Amino acid sequence: MRALRTPVGAVxxxxxxxxxxLAVLAPVLFGDRAAAVDTDQLLAGPSAEHxxxxxxxxxxxxxxxxxxxxxxxxxxxxxTAIAVSVGLVLGSLPWLLGPRLGRPVTALVNILVAFPGxxxxxxxxxxxxxxxxxxxxxxxxxxxxxxxxxxxxLIAGVASRDYVAAAQIAGLSRLRILLRHVLPNVAEPLVxxxxxxxxxxxxxxxxxxxxxxxVQAPAYDWGRLMQDGLAGIYVHPLxxxxxxxAVVVAGLAFNLxxxxxxxxxxxxxxxxxxxxxxPGRSARSTASAPAADTVLDVRDLAVAFPGPSAPxxxxxxxxxxxxxxxxxGIVGESGSGKSLTALAVAQLVEEPGRVTGExxxxxxxxxxxxxxxxxxxxxxxxxxxxxMTSLNPTMRVGRQLAEVSRFHxxxxxxxxxxxAVDRLRAVHLRDPERAAHAYPFELSGGMRQRAMIxxxxxxxxxxxxxxxxxxxxxxxxxxxVLTLLEDVRRExxxxxxxxxxxxxxxxxxxxxxxxxxxxxxxxxxxxxxxRDGARHPYTRALxxxxxxxxxxxxxxxxxxxxxxxxxxxxxxxxxxxxxxxLATDQCRSEDPAxxxxxxxxxAGEPLPAELEKQVRV
Amino acid sequence: MAAEAPxxxxxxxxxxxxxxWTRFTVRRxxxxxxxxxxxxxxxxLMIHLVPGDPVRAALGTTAPADLVEARRHELGLDDPLxxxxxxxxxxxxxxxxxxxxxxxxxxxxxxxxxxxxxxSLGLLxxxxxxxxxxxLGVAVAVATRRGRRQRTSLGFASGSVVIGSIPDFLxxxxxxxxxxxxxxxxxxxxxxDGAASYVLPVLALAIGPAAVLARIVRVEMTSVLExxxxxxxxxxxLPARRIxxxxxxxxxxxxxxxxxxxxxxxxxxxxxxxENVFAWPGLGSKIVESIxxxxxxxxxxxxxxxxxxxxxxxxxxxVALTLLDPRSTIGEA
Numbered sequence: 006m007r008a009l010r011t012p013v014g015a016v017x018x019x020x021x022x023x024x025x026x027l028a029v030l031a032p033v034l035f036g037d038r039a040a041a042v043d044t045d046q047l048l049a050g051p052s053a054e055h056x057x058x059x060x061x062x063x064x065x066x067x068x069x070x071x072x073x074x075x076x077x078x079x080x081x082x083x084x085t086a087i088a089v090s091v092g093l094v095l096g097s098l099p100w101l102l103g104p105r106l107g108r109p110v111t112a113l114v115n116i117l118v119a120f121p122g123x124x125x126x127x128x129x130x131x132x133x134x135x136x137x138x139x140x141x142x143x144x145x146x147x148x149x150x151x152x153x154x155x156x157x158x159l160i161a162g163v164a165s166r167d168y169v170a171a172a173q174i175a176g177l178s179r180l181r182i183l184l185r186h187v188l189p190n191v192a193e194p195l196v197x198x199x200x201x202x203x204x205x206x207x208x209x210x211x212x213x214x215x216x217x218x219x220v221q222a223p224a225y226d227w228g229r230l231m232q233d234g235l236a237g238i239y240v241h242p243l244x245x246x247x248x249x250x251a252v253v254v255a256g257l258a259f260n261l262x263x264x265x266x267x268x269x270x271x272x273x274x275x276x277x278x279x280x281x282x283x284p285g286r287s288a289r290s291t292a293s294a295p296a297a298d299t300v301l302d303v304r305d306l307a308v309a310f311p312g313p314s315a316p317x318x319x320x321x322x323x324x325x326x327x328x329x330x331x332x333x334g335i336v337g338e339s340g341s342g343k344s345l346t347a348l349a350v351a352q353l354v355e356e357p358g359r360v361t362g363e364x365x366x367x368x369x370x371x372x373x374x375x376x377x378x379x380x381x382x383x384x385x386x387x388x389x390x391x392x393m394t395s396l397n398p399t400m401r402v403g404r405q406l407a408e409v410s411r412f413h414x415x416x417x418x419x420x421x422x423x424x425a426v427d428r429l430r431a432v433h434l435r436d437p438e439r440a441a442h443a444y445p446f447e448l449s450g451g452m453r454q455r456a457m458i459x460x461x462x463x464x465x466x467x468x469x470x471x472x473x474x475x476x477x478x479x480x481x482x483x484x485x486v487l488t489l490l491e492d493v494r495r496e497x498x499x500x501x502x503x504x505x506x507x508x509x510x511x512x513x514x515x516x517x518x519x520x521x522x523x524x525x526x527x528x529x530x531x532x533x534x535x536r537d538g539a540r541h542p543y544t545r546a547l548x549x550x551x552x553x554x555x556x557x558x559x560x561x562x563x564x565x566x567x568x569x570x571x572x573x574x575x576x577x578x579x580x581x582x583x584x585x586x587l588a589t590d591q592c593r594s595e596d597p598a599x600x601x602x603x604x605x606x607x608a609g610e611p612l613p614a615e616l617e618k619q620v621r622v
Numbered sequence: 623m624a625a626e627a628p629x630x631x632x633x634x635x636x637x638x639x640x641x642x643w644t645r646f647t648v649r650r651x652x653x654x655x656x657x658x659x660x661x662x663x664x665x666x667l668m669i670h671l672v673p674g675d676p677v678r679a680a681l682g683t684t685a686p687a688d689l690v691e692a693r694r695h696e697l698g699l700d701d702p703l704x705x706x707x708x709x710x711x712x713x714x715x716x717x718x719x720x721x722x723x724x725x726x727x728x729x730x731x732x733x734x735x736x737x738x739x740x741x742s743l744g745l746l747x748x749x750x751x752x753x754x755x756x757x758l759g760v761a762v763a764v765a766t767r768r769g770r771r772q773r774t775s776l777g778f779a780s781g782s783v784v785i786g787s788i789p790d791f792l793x794x795x796x797x798x799x800x801x802x803x804x805x806x807x808x809x810x811x812x813x814x815d816g817a818a819s820y821v822l823p824v825l826a827l828a829i830g831p832a833a834v835l836a837r838i839v840r841v842e843m844t845s846v847l848e849x850x851x852x853x854x855x856x857x858x859x860l861p862a863r864r865i866x867x868x869x870x871x872x873x874x875x876x877x878x879x880x881x882x883x884x885x886x887x888x889x890x891x892x893x894x895x896x897e898n899v900f901a902w903p904g905l906g907s908k909i910v911e912s913i914x915x916x917x918x919x920x921x922x923x924x925x926x927x928x929x930x931x932x933x934x935x936x937x938x939x940x941v942a943l944t945l946l947d948p949r950s951t952i953g954e955a
Contacts (some may be wrong), residue, residue: 013779116657117885124889124928128664131913131921134673151884158880201834208789212895216910235795235899249792256787264783353856356768383858389857394850399872409858421623421746460858533710 017261027074039068050241057247060233068246069230070251077226078255080141081207087145088206092152100160100187101179114153122209124146130218135225142220144209144405146203155198159191200226200263204256211252241589254316269551282595294323299365300467300500301327301350306362308349312573316359318573320345322534324599329469332494334511334532336547338567346502346521351387352377367467373506382413386461386499387488391471392453396445402456403429403441409463428459432489451482458489459604463468468492472504487514507536509553520544523570523580529602540609542585646944654937661929666710669918670703680916685879693723698921719923723882724915727921733905737927740893740904744931748822748828748886754832756878759839764866766840767847776841785833790892792898794826809899823900826880827892831885838881842874851875876943883939887902889934 015366015432043063050058059065095114099107125353126143129369145371163169164187174183177470213219214228215235221227227248243319308320324589327333335343349360364371371377389395397405408426409422422441432455445453461469471490475483491514494501505511511518512532518543528541541546546565567584570576578595582588587607597604664949669676677693678685698706709832715721720728766775803809808822809815846852849868854871899904905924912920 012776016780065910071861111654112653115653115936116660118887119795121888121891121932122934123888123894124925127894127909127921128925131916131918132668135913154880204787208787211789212791216895216898218910231792231795238795238799242795246792246799249795252792253784254790257784260783260787261780264779351857353853358772376859378861387854388856389850389854391850395854397851397855397869397873400869408860408864411861412858412864453844457854460854462887508683520884 011265013224013261014265017225017258017263017265019256020254021262023259024074027071028074030072032075033073035060035068038065039072040064043185045151048237048241048244049244057243058241060244061357066230066234066247069225070227070248073226073230073248074251074255076137076220076224077207077210077252078228080137080210080220081203083141083533084144084148084210085203086483087150088148088202091146091149093156095149095153096151096156097160098185099157100164101183103179111157114150114157117150118154119418122151126213126218130213132620135218135221137220137224137345140210140213144206144213148206148209152195152198152202156195159194160187163187163190196266197263198258199208200266203263204259207252207256207259211249227255238420251452265536267583273387281452298329299326300329300331300367301325301502302363302365303350304363304365306346306349306353306360306364308345309359310363311357317573319524323521323526325526327500327502329467329500330494330498330516331559332491332503332515334503334515334518335521336505336508336518338565338569339506340572341521342524342572343504343506343521345389345471347470348523350502351385351470352381353387369419378415381383381449382409383464384467384468386458386464386469388454388457388469388474389459391477392450392457393445393458393477394454400444401441402445402448406441406456406460407462409460413464424463427457428462429456431462433458434459450478451485453479454482454486455489458486458493461491465497467501468502470502470504474503475510476505476507483510490514493593508547512536520547522574523575525580525604526599529599540603541605542612543581543585547610579604630754636936639745640675650937650940652786654933657933659927660738661933663707663804663853665922665926665929666707667808669922670833672918676916676918677723678682680918685775696721697723709854710886716840719926721917722917724920729919732908732920733927735889736904736908739902740897740906741931743820743823743902743904744829744886744890744893745898746824747831748889749831750824751835751885751889752882754828755835756839758832759836759878760843760866762836762877763840763843767844773887779837782833782837782840786830786837788830791895791899793829794822794896797822797826813903823896823902827889827896831889831892835878835882835885838875839878842877843870846873879939879943883936884941886935886939890928890935 034527038452041064043059043065046055046059046063048059048061049055049063052058055065055067057070060066060069061142092237093442095110098110099114099204101107102110122144126140127146129139129143160183168476169182169186172186175181177185209221211224211228214226215230215232217487220226220229227231227289230248231245231389234241234243234248236247269410303323303325306320307318309316323342323346325333335342335346345354348354348520349367350364352360352364354360360372362372367380368379369377369380371378402605403422403425406425407418410416410421410424411418414421426437426441434440434452438457440448440452445456448456458469458474469490475486476488487510490501490503493499501514503511503515512535515532518530518532518535519526520530520543522543528544530538530539530544535544535548539548543565550564567585570580572598576582576593578591578593579588579597579608581584582592585592587608591608595606597606603609633919654720672679675690675694677690677697677699678771681693682692695698698709701709717730722732747835760929762778765771766778780907787799798810809819813819843866847866852865852870854866857861860869883885891903892902894906894909897904898910905927909924909928910929912924
């Protein structure tokens, strides 16, 4: 169990083991001593003989606290079991039964949840008289609606996701979808809450017995002992506090263990000891001094994250330069570091990520340790991949746009909103007033992406960084969004840095293309030369993988063999060597620098496949 | 959205009070009425679920038969069930909650005298819990996101779990032992000393829920801070405070409020325990006393009042959720 290796998990599991062991053994081992009456020591304070003192019959309170473990734990677990099972069933029913039949169940749960456990318990105590059995049932059933409501909320959240819809369309039964797709995705919060529930049931029982409505004498649990001790609290506070401490410790045991399990179930990466040193590898840039109308100039950019032993550098030694009105594309497979390069340029890499190198934007050094919020807020626009998740779901679109002008251009809300509507019109949204007044979920994907671009146009952007702006959109909308970006660039002389895995998208929009592999630029090439002028074997493989009108339909589509390199385990030589048909020993031992726009020892040499073709011709 | 179209000639901010709200009010109001109906019916039936004769149980086996019969008649227990039910409903509409079997005082009057003490205690405690939990949870989430400040993170996690695991009545006992008995700063019990007498009960009631809520706020905020739209907000270079409070917090509020509502409801019940520790003259001490003396009409009335308080709380939570998260009404419909 990985969960138990964390400090929290270890403490929780140890406590829980002790508590459970006591629950099993204490009545057997200490039962007699806990029941032994000592008339010489009535209501005595703590002594060497009686650590916590004695009760009104002279019975040892420490022993009684230990012995009470079993009853307290068993009753709490029984109640929790009832609460969770009844809750899970009730919570799943609305979804299983569908909207029509599920509605009464939802309504019932919502009404039931109105009664806090203690209140329901008090009612039942009234009806059935007081006692342990009634209390178990009451606490269990009283806890069920809370769990049902939680399950319902969680299930509703998961059920609206795409993969559930896909499974439904695929014809899977609702029960099967629930078990296979929905419940595993809500397991984590359920486990956390069930554990907190067990702790809660323990406390509820203590409370009931404390009020005299739960466990009845001669049986005793911790709450009962607390009640007995409360009478003498001002003389002998330990008599009430000792069972109280037991309740807290046992409650903690459940909570901490649950917390640790939740942590282990989640995908939170374990951050190891941090090894910070500036990454040693960096390819020297051969680019010359920036031209006068340069909007962005990046030198030797590296991004590093702490790894288990040494820092991992998914971006290493990237240099690039954009002039006003220029469109440059960065292309590469996922994991090539292209998106991270974009984030680093936009100053959006967060700790523990470290960005090194020089980034000069509109003549300002961004890495000088100052914040450049107004410059970046108005002159740099970023368009992200998924416009659904990239807009704040709880804020009207207009206000999200207006913020930019409100905070960076000193406009009042009214003027800022007017500008937002104007900008929404500029990206050709029909009925921009209405779009401004809408929440993101009320717009289509294409409209949202236009709104994102309009957000970038609130200022006067010198540079738009678009990270896979069309990947999440359908094909017809893709074209419109690309055209829009193109229009903006022409009209305002804005530079465009377009990140995409799609060579054809890049070729359509950009003049110049940077090809990234394993965190480095391996080739820099004019878009027009992509098809026939590419020299790096990786670029050529990317281009070959794009199907065209002449691609033979009966042949399988070309793919690049092998896997992209793991940035945590870079080879000493060229990172592409393992997948490259031209690789030699030199490739495998020495990393080629970017010279004349290509980083390859065998740049431009014919590939085996091409040789074959030539032979055939 | 159709209902909003005509007004959309000028962009509007703040609360759109269009069709969405009409639908919400109708639906939520309907649910409130149904809940009230169920609650009232359950409270009515409770007295009939007591095995045997409730009046005999209340007055004891030694009470003379004619007295029992007289009380039965006064309570209307010899009428047909439906008649009793209609009489009960009629009484409720007139604000009549019945009479105590033990004291023969009107239940409504007894509750009225004690309600203020309980409600003020609960509200102050909830306000205090929120005031502690939300800023603390947000601050810790911001300070510890992405694995920063691991020690703060561990300290907060263990501290909040420990404090959240201490029952409110135990906190009450400890507070009394330290601040009332030990230091003598504050009154031990009762409500006669004005503001000073509120300090310990409110603290006892608020501390535990505050810890639990702070943990939830922290967990929710931590995940929201990693979301794409917060990255967008950072890309807009908004001030950190605005990113955290305007962009992140409302998106963390659904779970927080859902749980906060449950916590508030459980705090209403928690007053029962805390009132018994502090001899607080509220509904909580009355209901336990009435259960012990089997004064069923008083228990019935008190449960009804507690239930109504909880229903009002839940309704307010739903209204707040709808105000803060526009998707919630759509998702529900």
